[in-house]
Amino acid sequence: MSPLAKLTDVSKFYGNIRALEGVSLEVHAGEITCVLGDNGAGKSTLIKIIAGLHQHDAGTFEIEGEEAKLSSPREALNRGIATVYQDLAVVPLMPVWRNFFLGSEPTKGAGPFKRLDVQKMRETTRAELLRMGIDLRDVDQPIGTLSGGERQCVAIARAVYFGAKVLVLDEPTAALGVKQSGVVLKYVAAARDAGLGVVLITHNPHHAYLVGDRFVLLKRGSMAGSHTKSQIALDELTRQMAGGSELDQLSHELERAPGPDVIGGKPVGSAED
Template sequence: MTTNGSGPAGAILPDAPPKDGTAPIVELRGAGKAYGNIRALHGVSLAVHPGQVTCVLGDNGAGKSTLIKIISGLHQHTEGEFLVDGAPVRFSTPREALDKGIATVYQDLATVPLMPVWRNFFLGSEMTKGPWPIQRLDIDRMKKTADQELRNMGIVLDDLDQPIGTLSGGQRQSVAIARAVYFGARVLILDEPTAALGVKQSGVVLKYIAAARDRGLGVIFITHNPHHAYMVGDHFSVLRLGTMELSAARSEVSLEELTNHMAGGAELAALKHELAQVRGVDVDELPEAEDLKAPAAATPEGTS
């Protein structure tokens, strides 16, 4: 586990590679983004390995959206390194990121509610048949392919002709995930997929996140819910005010520790004395500041 301040000048030490030796598909090394004088992200290191779910947690304004924009090619980093398959990259457009196998599923899902499920599945990449210039949509092939790909992800829909807007939120998220997998995603970025869903529908989405991991994808799960993250996550990174506060493998952090970091437990512990002076505030259950300090991580070989 690495926490803020565990390296020189407060840097985050790089995490040790997985025991299976797989190299990361996407890696950030001390990456940051500044908009003029505003530094939105600074010194963030993150590695996304195939067959793993990397959870990025943080409150509003923590830097999650900026991180997504850098990896997805919408914005360019202004400090540090961004590597794909070990080679430095600097994407100019999201299309360049997609060509490298990095797909992003945003909260709005980029779907057309009144169009059928199969049409949304191929939206912008429709199959055609017939000679040029009188090609027409190959509807039967698209329906068959969409049904097969959805079933491969464990998604069974009775009617692919129904408007996608009639599906539940969890089902729409699942279709978007299956679509990204079909079109060659190796890294799948999910932007708050469970934020607007109930318990049952959140469970549906988490199941398909696990299914994507089992198919060998590297998944970046952006969320503000530590309980959802802990259900499927293999590695956890907590952002606070644009910097990495915590970076830990699942075996190195408990759900309680993750929740405390996410909820700003360190700040509350520091304010415990002041809060004790406020009438009606019970501080007995608040942790002490030293209780929230994570054990120092072993420095990976070659980084000392």
Template sequence: MTGGATTGTDGPPDPATAVPGPAALLRLTDVSKSYGNVRALRGVCLDVRAGEITCVLGDNGAGKSTLIKIVAGLHPHDSGSYTVGGEEVRHTSPRQALDRGIATVHQDLAVVPLMPVWRNFFLGSEPTRGRGPLRRLDTAAMRATTHRALLRMGIDLRDVDQPIGTLSGGERQCVAIARAVHFGAKVLVLDEPTAALGVKQAGMVLKYVAAARDRGLGVVLITHNPHHAYLVGDRFVLLKRGAMSGSHLKKDITLDELTREMAGGSELDELTHELSRATPDEPVRTTPDSSEPESNA
């Protein structure tokens, strides 16, 4: 590898100087988080910039979920700095993060399966018409707005009145992405959006992730799949046991190198050696040789 910003035993690079480019929409610097005696994150740095996708990769237990919770405002960080648009913040609720333009699409999507698509699209932000006792939901506006917002993202659903639970997993992810874009998100955080999806549906979701980037959003893609990350990512942050094990620009790392680094490199070599078996000199016979005399026993 050449020239990528990497981490080592001396700690992560300074995100303010490691990677040139436009100012970050969101930046974490040396952020740490503990739950009692358990150190979930330590010294993590993250830059999210407009029109770029930053992929955070790691296996289960690497600290990805804790990172999401800090960015989304579910849990405050213990140390380090968290800035949004250059202003240091300390979110104590998801609403505070959302008010600053940080929208998080969790893996479970938080949808109501039996409600129609348009109702889920506006869930919690429903426009109304009329006043006093005559006040009611503006259903016509919600239907029309949902249809237009989905079309702007290139999503053409058969009917926005159909229950969202009847959509495929990939389609529900795309609706969630379009919703975040419509409501003015500047930073979009996606938690494992392609997990448990087939190849075709995962490709569809990645297409709309790229569309959100092209609309000028800063996207954080949390995943354990380096192949999906490399298809759309501009930056890659690797986590291992709560700490950064690498930070790279796409131009500085190949897919094979990214996969190897995520897999642990030397650990993978050691596992390969342990699992390999020497080829026997002769094949093991599973049936008696008819040329040998049968036992009289």
């Protein structure tokens, strides 16, 4: 099957600064493509290009086989690309259902009698969250009262409901504990099983390997590797993510130089023995 989205040798420059150069990746329906890299690796720039915030300067970006140069996040949404950022862009004091439909609220009535269809929003939010396996006690509670993992899951369910074909997730587990991270990864897998192509941005190779089908490694704005799950083991993925040969060299440099054995604060074999 042809990919839902495909980047080929994509580059982005800000004046003389190279933010991204020669990056390629594919996003397939029902698969998770993980983009891994340290801070400053170019992950944020890549997200902005896919999400329509920035345009690439070189290379090609194709959506369902058609070359594209997105001019805005709204155009990306219209083309089926939804991005969930770390800050989630929610209004903490508003109820869950209101955040679920934020910016896309259905209405009923006409003219001066036009008003929000609150009942539809409540029922739809509850049903869509249940369909993703999220059973909230009350969709009227402020979304700020939910845990970080639950808020991430609401954002994922919202993207699925509004017809996303490609779901981009920006470090969804970065600020979460082990248990909440597991919950979020479960819903990331649920989005994949619903037929979406998922791009998971992360710096955690263990989380990536749990759910990922393809892995793209970035380093200082360039490609450091591209693998399918069958081509690489977790240990090697972690090693490449950590710097590979650079890490080996650092380990060698930090090795403690062998010194005399010490017993009771005095070197063994000293003149005082």
